[in-house]
Amino acid sequence: MDTTRIALKTSAWERVGDALIVACDPTVQIELEDPYGQAEMLLRALSAGPWTLRELQQHLEDEGLPVTIPDLLAAVRALDSLRLLADPSQQSFGYPTEDERYHSNLAFFDLFTSLERSRTELQRRLLGAHVLQLGAGGVGSTVIQHLAGLGVGRLTLLDFDVVEPRNFSRQFLYRTSDIGRSKVQRAAEWVRTFDPRIRVDVVEGQVSGPADVATLLSGVDAVSAGIDHPNTVDDWVNEACMDAGVPFVRGGISGSRLVYFSVDPGHSPCLACARKTNEEIAAGTGIDASASRLSSQLPIVNRAIGPVAGLLGSMVAFELLRYVTRYEEPQAAGTRVFWDATDGLAQRRQPWRADPGCHLCQQARERIASPIKAAA
Structure with missing residues (x-):
């Protein structure tokens, strides 16, 4: 802190009685108790920065506010905890x-x-990140575009499908001239044209088991799962990612509900835990059990129009952004986030329980507790 240059982020404030109301964003106002005007003097000084801590102390003393370094440091840390300060050189x-x-x-x-x-x-964390995108369809193609815009440094793209006319209701990465071409090759071309600095690796193939995913996870920071077939593919992704300690995010649509979730190995319950919860519900009695059993008998219909793919793709990209930068904690780890298309896109969250006997979760926690032993 002695050499850090300190300045106030762009802010505005006004006095209301003994308090200062500080706004650093149109939707965020912070109230600071300031009966003697010392906080306002500090804000004025910081807005004239940047200063080192000792330079700031001298400036305040020249302005008639003597303060000790420990007291000034405590005040600076308090303002920094409110995200009001920055080092302009960074x-x-x-x-x-x-x-x-x-x-x-x-x-x-x-x-x-x-x-x-x-x-x-x-x-810089984004620029150094490597994301594996499984599937370049409705949600996946949208995620690819978002990740490229964010500046993710490396993408590995997997798909086996070709562009078809029915894709155009929701897959805007492709063009009519691409019909019959490999989706993953066309997606890679799009990324390279959009930003040549992004490294793109292409895997043309299908996922037929956990090993197919595991072979692609070396050096990967996060996985975006967007493959719908076969029905067990999410379980394979879960197994491979849990074993490697790599988080993954999944988005899709089930009936009238849009949904995305993520798994943070060693920190959140995994998808196997969710499966067990679902099985326990289906084996029970009552309305929830009946609904679970009946839902499994209905045919799968793809209702993912463009706005659906766009919303899900952006939410998946946001969650991937959280994992690779940790600008904030993941919001859907061990939690399904739903939007109901028949209810004005009303949102609700549905966390699932951790299974105490889940060996995948146990191994992931052990890896975190003793990474050297786990690696051996």
Whole structure:
């Protein structure tokens, strides 16, 4: 902290009685108790920065507010915990091309940064991230576009399908001239054209078991799962990712409900835990049990129109962004997030229980507790 340059993020404030109302975002107002005006003097000083801590102390003393270093440090840390402070030297890359390319990303990250974690650091995490995208269909193709826009440094894309006319209601990465072409090859071409700095690896093939996923996970930071067939494919992804300690995010549509969830190995219950919960419900009695059993008998109908794919793709991309940068904690780990298309897209969350006997979760927790032993 002695050498850190400290300044106030773009803010506005006004006094209301003994309090200061500080706004750093149109929707965020912070109330600071300030009966003697010292907080306002500190904000004015910080807005004239950047300063080192000792320079700030001297400035405040010159302004008539003597303060000790320990007291000033406590005040600075309190403001930093409210995400009001930044080190201006870490606010940009210093290269006009890079700052322009990631301008909006940096502005978004500014809402979540502090003196300890800059917005350029979060963008660098994206630039160094490797995401595996399984499936380049409705949701997957949208996720690919979002990840490319964010600036993820490396993508591995897997699919076996070709572009068909029925895809155009929701897969806007493709063009009519692409009909009959490999989706994954066309998706890779799109990414390379969009941003040549992104490394793209292509795997043309299907997933027929956990091993097919496991072979692709070396160096991968997160997985986006967007394959619908066969029905057991999500379980295979879950097994491979849990074994490797790699988080994955899944988005899709079930009947009238849009849904996405994620699994954070060693921290959230895995998909096998959710399956056991579902089996216990189906084996029971009552309305929930009947609904579960009847749902499994209905045919699967693809109702994923463009807005559905767009919403799910953006939510999956957001969750992947959380995993690879940790700008905030994952929001759907061990939790299904639903939107009901027949109820105005009303949202609800449905966490699932951890199975105490789940060996996949147990192994993941052991890996975190003793990574060297787990690796051996």
